[in-house]
Amino acid sequence: MGPGVNAADSQDGDARARAWSRYWGRGVRHSCPGSFHDHYGAATQAFWRERFAQLNAEDRALELGCGNGSLIRYLDRAGPVWPASIDAVDLAELDSQWLGQIAPALRDRVRLHPRTPAATLPLADASVTQVFSQYALEYFAGESCWRELARVMSPRATLALIAHRRESHLAHLAESESVDAQWLLAPGGPLDRAEALLPWLAMSADPAARAQRAADPRAAAARQAFNAVYAELDARIAAAAFPDLLRETADGVMRILQAAAGRGAAPSIDALRVLRAELEDNRLRVAELVACALDREGIERWQRQLQQIGCTQIEVGEISEQNHLFGWSLVARRG
Ligand SMILES: C[S@@+](CC[C@H](N)C(=O)[O-])C[C@H]1O[C@@H](n2cnc3c(N)ncnc32)[C@H](O)[C@@H]1O
The missing domain is CATH 3.40.50.150 (Vaccinia Virus protein VP39)
Structure with missing residues (x-):
């Protein structure tokens, strides 16, 4: 448009x-x-x-x-x-x-x-x-x-x-945030990897579930995949001319992950979906600004x-x- x-x-x-x-x-x-x-x-x-x-x-x-x-x-x-x-x-x-x-x-x-x-x-x-x-x-x-x-x-x-x-300046910022939002939301991106890790983190409060998690290679794989994408996110923040959206999203995801043990898996996944929906709206608005x-x-x-x-x-x-x-x-x- x-x-x-x-x-x-x-x-x-x-x-x-x-x-x-x-x-x-x-x-x-x-x-x-x-x-x-x-x-x-x-x-x-x-x-x-x-x-x-x-x-x-x-x-x-x-x-x-x-x-x-x-x-x-x-x-x-x-x-x-x-x-x-x-x-x-x-x-x-x-x-x-x-x-x-x-x-x-x-x-x-x-x-x-x-x-x-x-x-x-x-x-x-x-x-x-x-x-x-x-x-x-x-x-x-x-x-x-x-x-x-x-x-x-x-x-x-x-x-x-x-x-x-x-x-x-605003159009340049919007252009950069539009690319960042797309990357954050993409399959295999930070939000996807966080969602895959959340159920494992939510097990932390229960010793029996923790033992089960320790023995499950899927838990280690989910953590590894999350760490890899987060390293990429850190690198993008360091290199970005307009890092705010990346930084705010990184902080938001970390808060949700840190609260997962106390909150439980389903409410944590809901919180992540709210963050995803806000990011999707943001992506739409900045892409629209660039187009208009x-x-x-x-x-x-x-x-x-x-x-x-x-x-x-x-x-x-x-x-x-x-x-x-x-x-x-x-x-x-x-x-
Ligand atoms: C960038 S915002 C500006 C809002 C406000 N003027 C300001 O300075 O904060 C653009 C506004 O245009 C509105 N808008 C988009 N398409 C419209 C349309 N076809 N008719 C009326 N408003 C529209 C949006 O809903 C949005 O509120």
Whole structure:
């Protein structure tokens, strides 16, 4: 899947929606929690502060792909004026707890639309004066989405967004984690080997079972296979430019193995399956980021698309955070 494909319409749309739903259901605040505490970094915040300064109290805003409300929470903190309404749309099931943490006067203006693809916006024609999107539009900017934007944007509406960039630090990190996740999950990989070893470790609490294990060559083979793959995992961590996912998974697996004797085999295997499912979701998200991040040709394609829906002033910029290239910024005005 690449930019310009409406992912919601693609065959894996449901799997993606489920993966994002599980992600937001964990209460994560935005899609890059490993790199930033909240509201991304200084350049991202500066871009949005400038946009918020242009808002007026009559504006009717739309946020596409809102996730767990990172942008609206920042508006709560930094917006000098709040728009009259904000429709926040996302394909995923959303955790709405964050709404309870923003000012009631802003909360009253927010209408959250979970399980709502951008290709079918529940909004009237020409009803939106401000469109926002933060690291989201690139995931679903297909023809039907542009058509919907053309329909709901008022004749003088503004669109402001930040999008993933192909050459960015985040895209490189995602690319590396995508390869790592695939290796961790592969047959014969660390998760498989840990699962094979778990029943033997769970015998440790019982002396009779321990004696039985000592006499069983399959136990030694399972340990040997696990040790070999873990040596490979250590080597990969040492050589990696982005070792976090490998390291976190290694730690998670070790915790499960260490608890196996007290916990028993079946609950330990369940815990490992939870870890596997999280890793599988992670793999899907990072692979999607890599596939959707825009190169220069991609952002130029968006500019042409925006011209076709009547945007005359289009400004494209770069967002860099922590000395790394991060994303594209874009502001477009209709009319
Ligand atoms: C990288 S996250 C960004 C979330 C949020 N804007 C942030 O900055 O934390 C991309 C979001 O796009 C949503 N998404 C993916 N496809 C979509 C679609 N077709 N329509 C609406 N939202 C979609 C995902 O569910 C996810 O929440």
